[in-house]
Amino acid sequence: MLDANLKAQLKSYLERVTQPIEIVASLDDGAKSQELLSLLRDIQTLSDKITLLDNGNDARKPSFSINRPGADISLRFAGIPMGHEFTSLVLALLQVGGHPSKASADVIEQIAGLKGEFNFETYFSLSCQNCPDVVQALNLMAVLNPNVRHVAIDGALFQAEVDARQVMAVPSLYLNGEVFGQGRMGLEEILAKIDTSAGDKAAEKLNAKDAFDVLVVGGGPAGSAAAIYAARKGIRTGVAAERFGGQVLDTMAIENFISVQHTEGPKLAVALEEHVKEYDVDIMNLQRAEALIPGKDGQLHEVRFASGASLKAKTVILATGARWREMNVPGEQEYRNRGVAYCPHCDGPLFKGKRVAVIGGGNSGVEAAIDLAGIVAHVTLLEFDGQLRADAVLQRKLHSLPNVTVITSALTTEVTGDGQKVNGLRYKDRQTSEVHTVDLEGIFVQIGLLPNTDWLKGTIELSARGEIMVDARGETDLPGIFAAGDVTTVPFKQIVIAVGEGAKASLAAFDHLIRTSAPA
Structure with missing residues (x-):
């Protein structure tokens, strides 16, 4: 699972571990479970302080918990934390293994003093550069305070769960079963929301x-x-x-x-x-x-x-x-994070196999359409001007993709939905004034700052x-x-x-x- 270079780097990090670590995997017969087991076995071979068990019974499979024998730490990954989340995995191993956090003494004291029950769930995607901040913050809190429990869930791997909860943006945080927040949140920001006296x-x-x-x-x-x-x-x-x-x-x-x-x-x-x-x-x-x-x-x-x-x-x-500049059209705010998104890298994987639109024909819009085309069923790119403004090399790449439609001279007039999530958009052809409707599940806005x-x-x-x-x-x-x-x-x-x-x-x-x- 891990190549030689990554193993060597991880081994050097794990030398900082001072306490025993117990990893318990919950697996089924699927290919992803076998992939996760391979990763965990690679990790086990890199430190004599790590014990791996594969007899877990968590409902989410594949998943695994990281604990310290004799300690009360509830920290779990549901999925295979590679990509941007590999760093989150490494930090979790180090912190459970006794390596001190870089957080300030005041913040550590504030975490340790939290009272109550805090059961966090974070939905992430492996391509999301914002998600690790949230995952790492909540993992640290789970290590430092037994009242905090955290599971980080790969939304792309647990698609049925994502659909049931109508998660359409990552990171999405739940606290005790209720929506807690969406988007990048650092450790201090999370603490400020649950420790109201801190502000x-x-x-x-x-x-x-x-x-x-x-x-x-x-x-x-x-x-x-x-x-x-x-x-x-x-x-x-x-x-x-x-x-x-x-x-x-x-x-x-x-x-x-x-x-x-x-x-x-x-x-x-x-x-x-x-x-x-x-x-x-x-x-x-x-x-x-x-x-x-x-x-x-x-x-x-x-x-x-x-x-x-x-x-x-x-x-x-x-x-x-x-x-990010917004479209300022009816429906945009109502369906923000429920189909209307602004970060294709973060939220793109949640729209796998679905139809999406990209608003904007500059470099950022065309790059977004190219990236999304490899994930979703179809991309419709709408540009207000009569032609795309992106660099020529990007335009050539865009036009070579079979599942992309480019519409120019298009003024987006409305985002439509069913009350829960986006189901389409309307735009006016600026040359003919004719209004058109596009059926889709996601809209990525890329029209500048x-x-x-x-x-x-x-x-x-x-x-x-x-x-x-x-x-x-x-x-x-x-x-x-x-x-x-x-x-x-x-x-x-x-x-x-x-x-x-x-x-x-x-x-x-x-x-x-x-x-x-x-x-x-």
């Missing part, structure tokens, strides 16, 4: 902080670069982000970040955060900005957050990035597209307020450009500090 405590801590020399709002590539450049100047630097990594977390393959031939968004996001942590930077995660109160006559600027927290700083760098500036309207100068207006130095129309990355008017929304713009804005902020005098 108030965090806000109190933030409110008590001294003013920063530079406060960066946003933790994507631009925000990370800004924080590093500010910290290297030896000034008091803080980063407040709704989720560290930003839009990069939702990006799959990255092959144009100079000097890095290939990486994936979540890996780059981790690298960015680790680089920032190398410096004296105060990172404040899960903080969604709600208001900017510019300081007047040399006073401190203030940023207020949805959590109730408020931070002050001599200079502020806005790097809140962008989000919107800047995250709703909270800034009326405070700072924005372009007609809602982007923050900046000059060549990243300066806005407000003295001491700078901006960088996809949230600004700088053209070409690329990671490498955002990094450079973040560095530039930080240097400009430092220059502003040394040329002006603001009270502490």
Whole structure:
């Protein structure tokens, strides 16, 4: 099951295990059970601290639990955790085996102190780059607290279960049988939802902080670069982000970040955060900005957050990035995550053998259609313009696929459904004004990005597209307020450009500090 290189890597990791591990497999006569058994046998041979039993009686087959003899740990994988979830498997083995987590002492203490019964189920797909964060967070919680139980379920392998629960987006989380959440969620975010007092405590801590020399709002590539450049100047630097990594977390393959031939968004996001942590930077995660109160006559600027927290700083760098653009048609919100999706890599496997549409004929839309064509029964790609805008090489590949239909000059007007899930869409032919209906089960929206500036309207100068207006130095129309990355008017929304713009804005902020005098 595992090749020689992977075995060697896994063996080196398992040398860190200090406690015995017991793996109990629940299998049937199917091919997937035999595949899982082969994987588990490979793992058993790599450490003398691992015992494998194949007499489990869990209802989900194939599945396996990982436990420590004498401990009360309920951690299970239903399916074969390869692909993006192989890292989740490795971490589960290490943590059950006594290797300490990298989570902060405060977070570990918070997990251990949870009271009540928390039975979590997570549906994932092996191609989903967002799912491992959720799976790994809940696995760690199950290791640290016997009140937390977790099973991670491969939705593609347990299709009947997915259909019965109408799971149409991953990761999908259930707590005690009820829907808990969908989409990427980190450990701190999950804790904040089940430990309701945690948010108030965090806000109190933030409110008590001294003013920063530079406060960066946003933790994507631009925000990370800004924080590093500010910290290297030896000034008091803080980063407040709704989720560290930003839009990069939702990006799959990255092959144009100079000097890095290939990486994936979540890996780059981790690298960015680790680089920032190398410096004296105060990172404040899960903080969604709600208001900017510019300081007047040399006073401190203030940023207020949805959590109730408020931070002050001599200079502020806005790097809140962008989000997926929506169609804004009837039915889109009603059927979001019930057939309307925005991440083909994550949710594509849930539509195996079904009919889907992709909205958008740029590079992202055409790439999505190509990827989905290998999974689903049929793809209909709809483009508003009279022709596709994707690179020629992508268009050639798209047109070579037998199960793809391309429709141009198409204005999507409505998403239709049966009250539970999507069953089609309507579009108008922009040349004839004729309205058409397409029967399908899924819609993937790939029509670009919107800047995250709703909270800034009326405070700072924005372009007609809602982007923050900046000059060549990243300066806005407000003295001491700078901006960088996809949230600004700088053209070409690329990671490498955002990094450079973040560095530039930080240097400009430092220059502003040394040329002006603001009270502490």
